Amino acid sequence: MKIAIIGMGYVGLPLAMVFAEAGVEVVGVEAAPERCDQINAGASYIGDVDSAALKRMVAAKRLAATTDYAATETCDAVIICLPTPLNANREPDLTLVKEATAKLAGHLRRGQLVTLESTTYPGTTREELAPLLEQGSGLTAGVDFFLAFSPERVDPGRTDFTTKTTPKVLGGLTPACTAKAVEIYSRALDHVVPVSTPEVAEMTKLLENIFRSVNIALVNELAMLCDRMKIDMWEVIDAAATKPFGFMRFQPGPGLGGHCIPIDPFYLSWKAREFDFWTEFIELAGKVNENMPYFCVEKVHRALNTRQKSLNGAKVLVLGVAYKADIDDLRESPALKVIRNLEGHGAIVAYHDPFVPELPAFGLKSVELNGFEVLAGYDAVLIVTAHSSIDYREVVRHAQLVVDFRNATAGIANDGNVWKL
Numbered sequence: 001m002k003i004a005i006i007g008m009g010y011v012g013l014p015l016a017m018v019f020a021e022a023g024v025e026v027v028g029v030e031a032a033p034e035r036c037d038q039i040n041a042g043a044s045y046i047g048d049v050d051s052a053a054l055k056r057m058v059a060a061k062r063l064a065a066t067t068d069y070a071a072t073e074t075c076d077a078v079i080i081c082l083p084t085p086l087n088a089n090r091e092p093d094l095t096l097v098k099e100a101t102a103k104l105a106g107h108l109r110r111g112q113l114v115t116l117e118s119t120t121y122p123g124t125t126r127e128e129l130a131p132l133l134e135q136g137s138g139l140t141a142g143v144d145f146f147l148a149f150s151p152e153r154v155d156p157g158r159t160d161f162t163t164k165t166t167p168k169v170l171g172g173l174t175p176a177c178t179a180k181a182v183e184i185y186s187r188a189l190d191h192v193v194p195v196s197t198p199e200v201a202e203m204t205k206l207l208e209n210i211f212r213s214v215n216i217a218l219v220n221e222l223a224m225l226c227d228r229m230k231i232d233m234w235e236v237i238d239a240a241a242t243k244p245f246g247f248m249r250f251q252p253g254p255g256l257g258g259h260c261i262p263i264d265p266f267y268l269s270w271k272a273r274e275f276d277f278w279t280e281f282i283e284l285a286g287k288v289n290e291n292m293p294y295f296c297v298e299k300v301h302r303a304l305n306t307r308q309k310s311l312n313g314a315k316v317l318v319l320g321v322a323y324k325a326d327i328d329d330l331r332e333s334p335a336l337k338v339i340r341n342l343e344g345h346g347a348i349v350a351y352h353d354p355f356v357p358e359l360p361a362f363g364l365k366s367v368e369l370n371g372f373e374v375l376a377g378y379d380a381v382l383i384v385t386a387h388s389s390i391d392y393r394e395v396v397r398h399a400q401l402v403v404d405f406r407n408a409t410a411g412i413a414n415d416g417n418v419w420k421l
C-alpha cells in the first residue's frame, strides 16, 4: 500500500509517521520546500515527531516528502491535512484546501481514495471537494474514486492519546467509500469508527470542539458572577468535580486560544445561516470567551487600586504567553490580548515564558526570572498561562502582587498578595 498526505504539519506529519511505522509507504506532499528538505533529512520540526524515528522511516524508504503532486498518482489514497482558518470577517477560509484539491484533481487516478481531515462545516466534502475533483479529473466521485471525511483529533503534546491510539471517525460519500477508508486507515490506526456520511463526520468534530467552547464559556461566565458575589469559583469547581457522574471539569481562564476551539465553532454558525438557523450557544460562548481578556485586565486594575496604584504607569510582568500550558503555540493566545489591553491602559508590560523567547509584534523578549528576586520590581505579576516548569511558590514569595488567572497558586499560603480569577 502507498499513500500520500498533503500538508506536513502538526496533523499530517504525525499521521505520515503512523502509516510509515505500520509498513505503508508514505509520500508527504508539502508546499514548503524547506520542510520537504527537513523531512528527507530526518529532521523533525513537529514536537510530537521524534527525529530519530523520522530518520529511520526515511532511511527505510517508507517516508519521503516532495512539493510535486504527481507523486500522488501511484498512491492508493490521498489524505488532505491543511489548515482551515477564519478570514478577516471571521468566515470560513477554505482557500488552502480548495487550491490543493484542484492540484490533486489533475493527478487523480481511478480507484483512489481521497480523504479530507481538515476541520470544516458539514457539506464541504460533498459540495466543495467532489466537484473540484470531478472537474479536474473527468472522474465521478463515489463511482470512479472514493471520497471521505475523517476529522483530525490531534492534541499536540498529548501522550495518553496519540494519532495511532485515538479513535478515528470516517464518513464516506457512499458505503463503498466508507469501506475503503476503513480499509486504508485500519492499516495504521488502532480504532476506526465508520459513520454513514461525510456530513456526520464533519459535524462530529464540530460537536467535539463546540462542546468545549460552550462549557468553557459557562465556567467563565460563572467566574465573573462569583467575582461579584465574592465566591471562590475554583473552590466551587473542585467541589462540583467530586460528583462522580454527570459532570466534567472545565476551568475559567483569560480566554480561548489555539487553532481549534476559538475557530471551529464559527465554521458551523456560518453554514447554519444557509438554513435560516442561528446557533445562539456558539455566538454566546464566543462573546463570553472573547470578553475574558478584558475582564482579566479590569481585575488587575482593581487589584492595583487596593494598593493605591493605577494601571497607568504600573510595571506588570505576564507569566506565560502561549495559548495553553507547556507548549510554545501563540495562535489566538489570549495573553496577547491581555498585553495589548494593559499597554492600552498605559501599563509597562514585560513577560516571561520559557517556551516563547520573544514577542516581535510587541518588541518584547522573555525576561529571565533567575532567582525570582526580579519579581519584586513589578507592581503586579500576572499568571496568564501556567507552565508547569515555573515554581509558583517562589512567585508568591517574591512578588508584591500576583493576579492568578489559572489557579496556579492553589494551596500556596500567601499574605494577601494573591488575587485569583
Ligand code: SAJ
Pocket (backbone or CB within 6 Å): 152, 153, 154, 155, 156, 208, 209, 212, 216, 249, 250, 251, 252, 253, 254, 255, 256, 257, 258, 259, 260, 261, 323, 324, 325, 334
Ligand atoms: N481552556 C480554558 N478552560 C478549559 C480548557 C481550555 O480556558 O477548561 C482554554 C485553554 O487555555 C486554551 C483554549 O481554551 O487557550 C483551548 O484549550 P484546549 O484544551 O481545548 O486545547 P486545544 O485548543 O489544543 O484543543 C485541542 C482540540 N483537539 C482537536 O481539535 C483535535 C480539542 O478537541 C481537544 O479536546 C483539546 O485539544 C484537548 O482536550 O486537549
